[in-house]
Amino acid sequence: MKAFKASLPLALDFQVGAIKHIGEKVEPFGKKVFLMIDPFLQDSDLVAQITGSLVERGIGFVDFYDIVPNPRHTTIDHAVVMVREAGCDVVVAVGGGSAIDSAKAVAFVAVHGGRCWDYTERLGETVTRPQSRGLPLLVVPTTSGTGTEATPFAVINNPELGLKCAIVNPFIYPNVALIDPQILVSMPPRLTALTAIDTFCHALEAFISIHCTPWVEMVALEAIRLFAANALRCVQQGEDLEARASMAFASTLGGMAIASAGVTVSHALGQPLGAMTDAPHGGTVAASTPYVVSWTLPVCTDKFARVAGILEPSTLSLTEGDRALRLPDILKSLFASLGVTDTFRSYGLRPEQVDDFALTVWTSFNQDLACHPKKINNKEEVADIVRMCF
Ligand SMILES: NC(=O)c1ccc[n+]([C@@H]2O[C@H](COP(=O)([O-])OP(=O)(O)OC[C@H]3O[C@@H](n4cnc5c(N)ncnc54)[C@H](O)[C@@H]3O)[C@@H](O)[C@H]2O)c1
Ligand SMILES: [Fe+2]
Incomplete structure (x- = not known):
């Protein structure tokens, strides 16, 4: 171990x-x-x-x-x-x-x-x-x-x-x-959805981080399970105290996971997008995560397959590789079911700004990029991922 x-x-x-x-x-x-x-x-x-x-x-x-x-x-x-x-x-x-x-x-x-x-x-x-x-x-x-x-x-x-x-x-x-x-319980549905997705992204990113440990794995996977079981209930039935408590616990676990393993590319792209456009933090990571998973594959196939199996148990009959390949689409439809379909374009980032944006990510969020399981070699590769998020 x-x-x-x-x-x-x-x-x-x-x-x-x-x-x-x-x-x-x-x-x-x-x-x-x-x-x-x-x-x-x-x-x-x-x-x-x-x-x-x-x-x-x-x-x-x-x-x-x-x-x-x-x-x-x-x-x-x-x-x-x-x-x-x-x-x-x-x-x-x-x-x-x-x-x-x-x-x-x-x-x-x-x-x-x-x-x-x-x-x-x-x-x-x-x-x-x-x-x-x-x-x-x-x-x-x-x-x-x-x-x-x-x-x-x-x-x-x-x-x-x-x-x-x-x-x-x-x-x-x-x-x-x-x-x-x-x-x-006072959180309105959109804020509930955006913040729940932030929790999910913390857990996913810590789980795939190169600094993931057995401790982080346990904490992150429990956060993902709680998110899968409770996020939609919190959005649709905000008064459900049991669901609210479970999402609150997931959120704290997500924090504990990133405290040990850091965040990866989705947050490295999301934070500067929030700075440039004042977009809500959860929306920025919702906009990047499915595309970051696509870009990362086939690296981390085993971990992405485990997450796909928790979010969409019907995929458990597939091979590990096929299950992992399904994860980007599972995430897009899950986020959409919570009412979140935000993209980098919808937040106002323009295609001609991508190179400058990628340079900011490369220089200011290098620590997060360095935690990602697939190595990112230069700002041009960052720009390629950003273009996928449009
Ligand atoms: N320090 C960390 O470890 C860490 C981790 C992830 C994100 N962040 C940062 O946290 C910030 C995002 O925080 P957030 O997602 O909690 O949102 P937020 O604190 O920015 O709040 C968003 C809006 O919701 C309102 N609000 C808050 N609680 C409410 C409630 N119960 N009912 C109705 N309205 C409510 C706020 O007044 C605000 O207008 C970002 O700046 C992000 O970068 C920090
Ligand atoms: Fe976050």
């Missing part, structure tokens, strides 16, 4: 109603919270419950709602100034991946100083990589997709440079993640 290491340096608290105990969870960490709340929750009963629970425990707070999808580096720098001026000693985030990634960066930069963008990984540039934790951080996901509660990454957007890059640091994990399936 391949040697491996695995760790999950955070406490996961997974239960319906967990949010009601947020004050109790925050108490050991500090006295004044920087409370970063996804703007869709502004003036909601949930926020009243959260702030009520903090006040009950004598914990002060400063609230912050200025969060946009594909979170901006400038927002984080601004929030860091507020944290310092208000003397906050703990950060709490309630929201989607963008809110949680923002909070991970704020908690980190508030302690270590400087500008958020300087912490992001960019090939050939000087990167700030602190070797200790930031402020204590508690997160409450309101989407089931990114798994960011269980990763050492925070993905940050720099629209001035047209780049979305990640802080990658083992000290950026939250201290606590409260996962409360009740909160997830």
Whole structure:
């Protein structure tokens, strides 16, 4: 068996109603919270419950709602100034991946100083990589997709440079993640579908990554099974708490898988597409993944065949090779059944932009390309894959 290491340096608290105990969870960490709340929750009963629970425990707070999808580096720098001026000693985030990634960066930069963008990984540039934790951080996901509660990454957007890059640091994990399936029932069908596909792509990409280990394989395949059994139910019957809980678990498992094995080409193409066009993250990886699988075959035939068998059990009668060949079409029709038919063209990328786009992928997402099981030798090969995604 391949040697491996695995760790999950955070406490996961997974239960319906967990949010009601947020004050109790925050108490050991500090006295004044920087409370970063996804703007869709502004003036909601949930926020009243959260702030009520903090006040009950004598914990002060400063609230912050200025969060946009594909979170901006400038927002984080601004929030860091507020944290310092208000003397906050703990950060709490309630929201989607963008809110949680923002909070991970704020908690980190508030302690270590400087500008958020300087912490992001960019090939050939000087990167700030602190070797200790930031402020204590508690997160409450309101989407089931990114798994960011269980990763050492925070993905940050720099629209001035047209780049979305990640802080990658083992000290950026939250201290606590409260996962409360009740909160997830408010997700509308399209957001539910896009985020579920993101989870699937994390699991698939970690499973085929050259860094996949027996640990990652177990975690990723369980995430794929849970996605296959629950994504459509969550889209069609959003109130189904059992399905919501299972997708939330899949999302956390997907995060754990990429935390160990990284992502591959689909995410390397999806992230810059999100930066250029502000497309939703799940849609960008939905648009690339079937074509990336086609391009990768026959490399990874055995793994693609296993995934096809989970998603479409009727293919189990086929040979391994034939089952793997069916995977791109299985993915296209599965994503379409969830209502997601987005393409690079529909997000506004124009054919004449492909070469520049491929250069960005090649220079800024080399780490992800390097995890892919089929070697990518140059930016021209990246451009070939991008053209397939139109
Ligand atoms: N750090 C990581 O490990 C990691 C992994 C994958 C993706 N990401 C990043 O996460 C971001 C995407 O996060 P996301 O997919 O969760 O979406 P998001 O956080 O960008 O939210 C999308 C929209 O949905 C709204 N929203 C969130 N929860 C809702 C709910 N329950 N009901 C109604 N509306 C709701 C938000 O206000 C926002 O307008 C991207 O920037 C992506 O790059 C990070
Ligand atoms: Fe993702």
